Amino acid sequence: MSHATRLKAPMGLLIDRTKPVSFKFDGKSYQGFQGDSIASALAGCGRWLLSRSFKYHRPRGPLTMAGQDANTLIQLNKEPNVLADRELVANGLDVQGQNYNGSLDGDRDAILGHFSRFMPVGFYYRSFFKPLGAWDKWEGFIRKKAGLGVLDLDFQPEYYDKAYLFHDVVVVGSGPAGLSAALKAANAGASVLLVEEQPILGGSLTYNRFDVEGEQADQLREDLLASVEQHANIEVLTSAACNGWFADNYLPVIQGKRMYKVRAKECIVASGSFEQHVVFRNNDLPGIMMSSAATRLMKHYAVKPGNRAVVLTGNDDGYLTALELLDQGIEVAAVVDMRNAAESDAIASAVKARGVEVLTGHTVYEAIPTRGNKHVRAVDVRRITAKGEVASQSQRFDCDLLCMSAGYMPVYQLLCQAGGQLKYDDTAAEFSLSKLPKNLRIAGSVNGVHGLSEVLHDGERAAIEALHTLGLANGEVAVEVNCKRRVNFDWPIFSHPKGKDFVDYDEDLQAKDIVNATRLGYRDVQLVKRFSTVGMGPSQGRHSALPTARLVADATDRTVTETGVTTARPPFSPEKLAHVAGRIFDPYRRTAMHHRHKELGAKMMPAGNWQRPAFYGKPEERDACMHAEAEHVRNKVGVIDVSTLGGIELRGPDAAEFMNRIYTFAFLKQPVGKTRYAVLTNEHGVVIDDGVSCRLADEHFYVTATTSGVERVYREMMKWNAQWRLDVDITNVTSAFAAVNLAGPDSRKVLEKLATDIDLSPEGFPYLAYREGHVAGIPARLLRVGFVGELGYEIHVPSRFGEALWDVLQEAGKEFDIRPFGVETQRLLRLEKGHIIVSQDTDGMSHPGELSLEWAISRKKPFFVGRRSVDIVMAQPQTRKLVGFTLPKGTKKPEEGHLVLSSSDSSADITGNVTSCEYSPSVGSIIGLAYVGIKQIEVGSQFPIRVDGGDVVQATVVDLPFFDPDNARQAL
Template sequence: MSPRRLDAPYGQLIDRDSPVEFEFDGELIRGYRGDSVVSALLGEDRWLISRSFKYHRPRGPLSLAGHDANTLVQTPRAPNQLAEDLDAQDQEIVSGQNFLGSLRADRYALLDRLGRFLPVGFYYRAFFKPRGIWRYWEAFIRKTAGLGVANLRVKPRYSDKQYLFCDVAVVGAGPAGISAALTAAAGGAEVLLIDENPYTGGALTYHRFGLEDVTREHMLAQLRSSLAAAANIRVLSGATCNAWFSDHYLPVFQGERLLKVRANTCILATGSSEQPVVFRNNDVPGIVLCSALERLLLHHGVCPEGPAVVLAGNDDAYLTALTAIDAGLTLAAVVDMRPATDNPALAAALAERGVTCYFNATVYEAHEDASGLRLGSVDVYNIETAGQVGALTARIECQLLAMSAGLMPAYQLACHGGAKLEYVDEKAAFALTQLPEGMLLAGGVNSIHTLEAVCADGRNAGRQALRALSRPADDDEAVECALRVNHPWPIFKHPRGREFVDFDEDLQVKDIINSARLGYRDIQLVKRYSTVGMGPSQGRHSALTTARLIAQATDRTVSETGVTTARPPVKPEPLGLLAGRRFHPVRKTPLDSRHRALGAHMIPAGSWRRPAFYGKPSQRTACIAAEAQAVRTGVGIIDVSTLGGIDLRGPDAAEFLNRIYTYGFLKQPVGKTRYAVLTSEQGVVVDDGVAARLADEHFYVTATTTGVDRVYRDMLRWNAQWRLSVDIAQVTSAYSAVNVAGPRSRDVLESAGCDLDLSAEAFPYLACREACVGGIPVRIMRVGFVGELGYELHVPSLMAQSLWDRLLSAGAAFDIKPFGVETQRLLRLEKGHIIVGQDTDGMSHPGEVGLEWAISRKKPFFVGRRSVEILMAQPLKRQLVGFSLSVHAPQPKEGHLVIRSGDIVGNVTSCEVSATLNQIVGLAYVHPDDALPGCDITIRTDDAVCVQATVVALPFYDPQNERQAL
């Protein structure tokens, strides 16, 4: 049977024709489409939703707006879900969390009795001393303080991100926000109206704005129809704007999508947060905010069991009382903390309805009913002075208490933009000031509360937005609001405590006061020490009380104390939505599919994917040895497309190169290559490559795979200052490249149809040419990174596959073998060639790494020259050398330390087992006194095993450099 609900106009959000059901803690709960999990539970008169974080106290809803942690529940998908935000229709099974036994009979509830042994900072102290005590506490604390349980088997959902662009973003679709949106749109702006609720209208959908409740529904209908008719307003419902970032960049969460809104101006119409009254046991299920009771009645048509009491700090609470009476709720009393109402008609209206009103009184303590899980009665006391009570006036039996201590602006987004929340002590009123440019406030967040004024304030914000967009707008209307909504001191400390300031973190009045006593005067430090405001409510209901308590405890005003900084996010946000889709750009060479067909083991190299070697990872050593063998004795081919390439063209190309790299390039002949080393302005070796002079005014320069972007960027910046006549083009992707290396490489090229005379005389070592291989245009360089006769062929990328196929088929007769980057690293190490970035670090200057020869001192300038001169004039502190040791010794690894007389003097930068040399060979930084060939060095390898290695002259392989020059 479906539960009974109030008839219309109550229950606007529910569809009475669509019953839904789900299981909560093993019981079947029935509700209607449009219910949240909480409203369905309340519809069945179930008020116990959760257990509190620290003391495991029973908790029920407080705000009914998803703005507090009292309704955290577990679903099979995820823990710590706000039940007020969960649609009942989407659920099958929901359960409580953070208990031992059952939600109703949580055995950890005894922690509530032990509370005085668990003061604020308990965990920190337990960590700290006496020494070792943490071991005993850890398991227990982890179990009791954990909240829900993560389901590690859950399948990730498809979440997504999207930009949204608009002129004006309006956050909050209440009367202020809608009025602002309509005005801005009428003035021609493109408007985005964002609201976290699945409906528009905000407080108009539940709150009564005056004694006679006649204007509300009419106005709501009117605003909604205008909204529907406006062409350039897009409404985002059920969408949470969770932050404000620079230049009006707003992350908005809607369903499984994160919308990245970029607006020109931003109107905040986020309303206000109703504040709880602080008294003993103010957290017992059945104690709610006034607005929560209104939502329950008007949105969900749930009329809770009475009798009820209203605890008022302002006139608004009387309107809630009237709404409740009209809905049929039995109202036992209104307890007003003030001496009288501001509007006498309100008190009269309640008297007319036979409701007792206590003035200058408060609820000082609440009591549970026999179950211990629900409100049973409240004690009403006279207030003597602020926060001090006199005698017990009455004990009132009730199952429900609705309270309102005041309205605090929903200040979070404004504060993200650097706004300051000011508090006027005399009026207990707030003001947000110092808003960033283009941010406007409207309605409750602007401390405007009467309906007419709220709408006018919204229209004014719309006009100001239009002016900010340089569009015409009418003059602003005069807006005033004299309503006093905040009670100055709704805090009643009780000798036995349990007056909760922060429900999320189970913090009582004494916890805050003790923080001040321990010396934390600064509100930010109080927050860090006590954790107040750190829970899911993010201080929404606790910041003001905390500020007031600290102000009192430190003899200051609230405005002097201030409130803690609000930072994003406003509400808890799923990390999956922040992650969104993963964009991990991976660069592939045009030969990628060829490598995979050949069984290459692909590895990341910078942003690229490259073959490490060809074969199974389990056979790594054998694969690399076979590939190296092929290069040393036959012929190999490697894809070096990832090598950076920069074209320098123009009358000043040589002059430019001469200023960038360390060597001299002005007299470099056409058809020749030169090694090019780049130092930073600090004199550190940052890149290297080969400069090929293809024509008088045309150089083609290579750079390292990971360094080319930086080299290119730096070149452009230097020439933005020097203004030489040279075009600098990054051609890394335009040209792909392969290196054919080994004694048979010349045969392969000839057989592939290279139209050059490849003889050593016509095309010697270090020469470069433009040519064709089987009709495919290439730039060919005779360079010897791996130390054999070799040709590097650079080919326009669309033709790279053709060239590769051609070389492989021509090479078949010579047993050509593709080799990977790991094999190449071994081969170049045998030749003693350094890799910038691997064998150099952020301190390596040319003198340390044996590149003195590559420095030209004949030219007036190169980048880094002055620093190189200064550095190289000083005695060397370390030096990069080659070392070798027996293949049977433990193999040093990159990063292993070089030790001398017990001190660290350097480290290994490269080390491989060379089958060709039958030795372990490597490069390492050593003390300059140990740098001569024949010196012994000590290397500390894994497990602190020290090995002796011998410094060896470079290169290890082919010391006369005969093979590459064949």
Template sequence: MSKTLRTPAGGSVNRVKTIKFSFDGKTYQGLEGDTLASALLANGIRVMGRSFKYHRARGVLGAGSEEPNALVAVRRDKARIAPNLRATQVELYDGLVAESQNRWPSLNFDVGAVLSLLSPFIPAGFYYKTFMWPKSAWDKLYEPNIRAAAGLGHAPTEADPDSYLNRFAHCEVLIIGAGPAGLAAALAASEGGERVILVDEQCELGGSLLSATDAVIDGQSGRAWRDAVVAKLAANPKVTLMTRANAFGYFAHNMIGVAERLSEHQASPAKGAPRERLWQIRAREVVLATGAIERPLVFPDNDRPGIILADSARTYLNRYGVLPGKRVVVATGHDEAYRAALDLHKAGVTIAAIADARPNPKGPLVEAARAAGLPIKTGYAITGTKGTLGVAEARLSPILGAGRVGPPEIVACDSVLMSGGFTPSVHLFSQSRGKVVWDETLETYLPGASAEAERSAGACRGQFGLAKALADGFAAGSDAARLTVKRDFVVQATEGDPKGVVGALPHDRGNGAKAFIDWQNDVTTKDLKLAVREGFQSIEHIKRYTTTGMATDQGKTSNLNALGVISDALDRPIPQIGLTTFRMPYTPVTFGVLAGMARGDLFDPVRTTPIHDWAVEQGAVFEDVSLWKRARFFPQGREDMEAAVRRECLAVRSHCGIFDASTLGKIEVVGPDAAEFMNRFYINAWTKLGVGKCRYGIVCREDGFVTDDGVVGRMSQDRFHVTTTTGGAPRVLAMMEDYLQTEWPDLDVWLTSTTEQFAVIALQGPKARDILSGLVEGIDLSPEALAHMSLVEGKICGVPTRLFRVSFTGELGFEINVPSQHGRKVWEAIWAAGQPHGLVPYGTETMHVLRAEKGFIIVGQETDGTATPDDVGLTWAVGKAKPDYVGKRSLARPAMAAPDRKQLVGLLTKDPHIVLEEGAQVVLTPGQKAPMALVGHVTSSYHSAVLGRSIALAMVSGGRARIGETVYIPMPGSDIAVDVTSPVFYDPEGVRVNG
């Protein structure tokens, strides 16, 4: 075969700009404007991929996004390998490195092709049938080997170094597809002055006009008309034109997902240039002008390289200046193939034969072919091909009727063009939840009633031919823009009969011949018939059993033929078989574009407190608490966490510690009914809480289980300063708003989040008062004036403060709320004042140990959404006299008072050096074998420096009654004996809060 199939002239490739690229390590030349597929074809490369299941050599079948065979990986460097790209959509650039897939060791000699010989043993459902027994073999043998052999292409092993963008857009009219119908729709829609967006997956707008040669629109060539229209639209500021944009998903309420390729096609993208952009476009109205995809013919050995869709061959010729071969057989059941034959004939290609399965094709295209002297055989089917790594001869047989054919003629050729007709692309329409309907005349599915504000136009709704597409598109654009503009396009184009053939052609070959339906998943007519013989009737089941239409191309070229074959096998008309729902994405999209900008530093907001930078400067180690960064501990020198926490704990107990509590949730509850609201929402009673006093509040859900806790201070008769846990802040506020807005809208009370209004500095330890005394103004810190669980407003370091005397450590403690902008200044002043008193900063880890020593719970650690206040020892907090509060009725359920409920207890290991593992289970007797009788679990466990031993909190069934008993913590190899104790390990009398 001749090495160059490039025509001497023609097409829209740039003949003077050659481009070097490599494919499987060999260097080739292409032209600017080529796709990888057109450049490979021009170089005489016919084998571009290996099929998924049988590893059969495959050439390019189409010229666009429907391509099932020519899947390649494009590699820029180790981290930039994009697998499974359709060579038909890969724009050629200088230095492009592409590799074929699914072959070893090479594309032309693939060991895996032996699978094709084994194919009699790999029928539909092979995996389901074969790898059933023994069950134990699945994990170790079957699954790993199947996984190793499965999959298409290889993902890069390094992190994606590129960036991606997001964009929301809004328009009145969104048009998807910029072929003749889409362009006409945009022309009409843009006349109203509203926002119009036109998207197309190709690098140029124009669709079929890009490869048209004979069409004349309004006196201009198709290409010139296209250029003029695009220029007019581009000049309209209300019109946005998008190319390289894959409208991959139709989401509810006219939200369309579009993946736009930004730098993928560039030879050397600028450093940091975003690679792709995800558009989420909300349109008032959508026009689907997605065109139609040519159907292959189904005949034995229809997958040889060199067998190509007829209209795609026209595209290669007219757009890229590439011939499919020098001697071509055209097999068809549709008029459009004649157009391809005529164009190729004009380009000097020998048309060896046109085998038309129809007995009596008519019309201008057929007549033109006759007039040109092309050898037409009507009533002929192609029944086979031969050739090594490419077609070398075609077998053409007369159709005798009743599925039989006569003796074949063998015709030598280097390419076969085929056409079964065109299948409207109803994918996006189907995604919009519109139901397709069967059209008897066209024998295809067309869009039915719309489920969204959309309409289809042109070939995607069966309006085939240039004149119809333009008229239909313009009308749809006008309608979508709510206009009544009219325009008559004067079109000179030869139009054929839109009807084609569906399903398999008759043939006389034995069972060994493979007639492919789904190229990408290697599904043959035999597989479909077998499925039917085995009892499958629903297309949904047959699809999953045979995998037809389930490859990355989603059956773009195969679905209708599959239905035709199944229809024959079931002897039931196609509409009774149905059609599976099309799923997004229309063509595959990268994970990168879906992740968009939400990666790296922008994966999630990182919330920091006003004191954060100080902690950073001090070398603090941080932990994530919801979105917050919180200082976990402050290591000195080479301290590890254990050593730092031990030191920090002892310092708080002996001197004083300073802790950043700014992340605590804060809610200002204000209004005359504030106390009434608090009474109804919290389990506690609030009416009698005096102004200037604090109370530890507990929130239950309506089901009676603890959901949050925190100290609440009464600022005035009608104002409460509520605190919540760090992670619970949004949830508690939302729950409060829910009750207030929907259950108690009559209450005169309002809620405002003040979490970030205040920086909160906790000062805890016997020296706390001494440290603060010199910094406050107008505040009496004496125990008489400011008792434990009270608060005062005044000034500290010259700024206003809400000063709480509270303790989460059991020590004398204060929590100083100051406006956030002053947080660091006040912190540093306290820090300086504390130096003579041995003040240390401490982090969340130390905070956890200190509160555990006191038996204080952490909601979400001791509780798990199934703990009542009583379970965690907080019955004392319940406002028992209140007639109602959220959760009260549920707490009265008998099960909530069952004696075997898990209750909070302390655990002390017999060996004080053992620190239990949090989450470890509790059992009553040692030496149990699984399944053990589990009675509880460890919720918190630490080494307590002040006690010189380990401590743990646990939830244990009937735990309070077990205090004094020995229970066991089963661990691998041994059971750890522990004593059940009160959860308060340190200062049980509670005298230390008094300083």
């Protein structure tokens, strides 16, 4: 087992040295401490090689130590592509490397690097795009080589969820800018949410050195945290990633297994900036890392990043890094400054005073690897002679650590999602953000402010601006902060004739790959991205966007502002599908009788968000159950739960006038105590719903609607009356009533036992009448309906009585052998009667003429919704019509949607389609409804239907209904 040797406190902010942790990496045991990331624990044991690169399988090690690069992607048992510099070590954790052939240390695919000149940028695209079919041959091989990580197919889902968080101000990032902004806002009385990606607050204060003495950051952080952590108005989320910005400050923040949906009146993004690498040959070797990665290793984890370092820098921060390294006992061979002079003489002198060689106007031209490219061994340093060019004389420094800092790129992703625009300042060689939406502000280094005291002021400035819109500013005026510090070197790109000068580590893209893309005509940075894949890897251009913009601008003679960066889209960092999919709400509705159906063994089916019994019995016995239930209704008595049927009440002096305007039929003179069929067309003249209108009183209608259509019908009614201003009250009473249809020759006998206060005689309660009374003491509305074509009663009761109604009907019906039937059976029964179901037998074009519903349209009234369109359409030659058809028993049964053809020729046109089709035991043949061409409607004629497998069957057009043509049974 490898053991950790660590630096002394106060190094190691994140680790608890009293709690050692053992884990495995690539089969070997390692030890770290609680609080260590996998990468820091491994580095503490001298293990630097963490992964192999995507394309060339080059060894890679820690680059940012902040979860910002793809070098640290590793495999856990249950999860691929985990960031080793984010994921904490735990006892017994079994970690594997990814993307290698053989072993991580001896990857046989590393040979691919030698073929890189045969795999130029766009290689896959260009090689396999043509000829047609080439991709099919190569796909398997390429996929095997290309994928990252292994999925655990036995993975058990875990509980992920979501919650809203509401605050006046959300501050993204808890560096000095974020902390000062949060404090300022909270002190003024705003409720503040502070979101930090790292496990501790402080941002750069936790690792960066701001002064020669190295004291400022710690002291400041201590002071700020003491105020923030105690503050009643500040809620803190650490280890939490703000992964997007959506309109009106709606921010998804992922912490652990929860996604917070944060809604804030004001948003201050103090997301800081990403330190940028220098492009030179072999800049990807393990041991070469951002300056901030080296200081993070020391300050966060007390890990020595190396023994002998070279610092390559384009700003003064590199000097401070050198001082930090020296303080921790690391030899610094040289500070290589790409600029001609340091900005601060004091800082440069302090480094020189420690005996470190400082070379200004120089760069690292090439890093020299150990065998197999496993680690940096030395660097070749040369004088910069011109933009991107170096002298031929070289100096070599042996080292096992190279810290680099070419400057910074604002963490712009959230802000560009919000519509912010990036502008490149040629003098500062830096991108800045503008055109942010109101109520979104930026502070600190993301705002181009870098000096520590300026950063603190900038945080306060942003907070004061936010407080103004919140009305909490108390007259305080926000003062613009001016920071003169330059942190970016303008051309930290040193192409090497032998390549391996990486611009994008994730995708193994070298400087020449980007330039070549522009030479092939891909001038737009978006096209360069798609062609070369730059920025498409897990780090999403955090380090490649800036050098790519510079290279493309240079190669195409444009400014960097004109070139820009590719579009930033959420999520900012990779998120699991579980975070998006976790605890999704999928509402269901149950009728009052739901549990009775389950107890009776119903096969349930969804109808919208309702659950309804399809039939009672085993799923595999569908047809037998359905036919038995149907025969029972035809011969005895059945009962079906129709509670899901929509119900709308219209009350008031204008109720009848309103009905008359909404539905196609005439309702002004509908008698009280009678029902009437109600068809609804939309303004296009298309049939969109139907139901039964009951007139309870002169000014009181109760109208049913389809299960799936009622919500829309109700909304449309409300909208129409917002315009018409009729004196009518409209209420959706769907859930207020439970209902059954008691149907069959014996239904009257059952009801007679229960409804003693209603005259149930055929004369007293005839077909299509409406009555009110009591059923076993339950107040009920009764409708004599004929949907299934038998003597029948719809019984509507207040829904809290629904289950009791079901129970008393079952009990009273026992002596008549009552049996429940389901929706599928009902569909068969109504099909036998030729009754349409709107939305099953209609589509987005069905006008009343096609459905033979002319009888249900009143031409005598001045208006109904859709009237004018119906008139126009009906005056045109018709093209299709819904007809009934039969097929002999035993014929291959057409399904809904099967096509009706103009003839049996192979070149026949499609003239229509089947909408309903079942075998009917009562009729003894297959029956159905289908749209057919207008020339195919003659009763007795045949038309072809193409069924499964391409077979064609010949259906015969018949008169409707199929069963009981005189409709005698329902009128009994």
